Amino acid sequence: MPRRLGDLEDAVMTRVWEWNRPVTVREVLEDLQRERSIAYTTVITVMDNLYQKGWVRREVEGRAYRYAAVSTRAAYSAALMNDAWSVSDNRAAALVAFFGMMSAEEREALRDAMRVVQLGPGDSSGEAGR
Secondary structure (H helix, E strand, O other): OOOOOOOOHHHHHHHHHHHOOOOOOHHHHHHHHHOOOOOOOHHHHHHHHHHHOEEEEEEEEEOOEEEEEEOOOHHHHHHHHOOOOOOOOEEEEEEEHHHOOOOOOHHHHHHHHHHHHHHHHOHHHHHHHH
């Protein structure tokens, strides 16, 4: 299970995930500078740390690297939820508490997701996975 990203790591990965393409340190820096004062060396250090931790892969392009996400934000979020749930001594109670924190829209998204899981890939009969 991956460790939770720090604030700056999350800000960098958010851009990598949203842009959904290989990015340079310069591109990330320029976007981050719209909301905070940050140095090039800080961003390159964070991106190198993300590479070392396995969050991104990188390829040389000229004298710089292009970084791309190894996995999706959805997979990261799912892993965090699974990790939190798996350490509970009462999983049912943890789920009830979690569902109680959800908005109506989030509960509807959960219902939709459960329908997808119950149907299974390519099944439209509604009987698979039950």
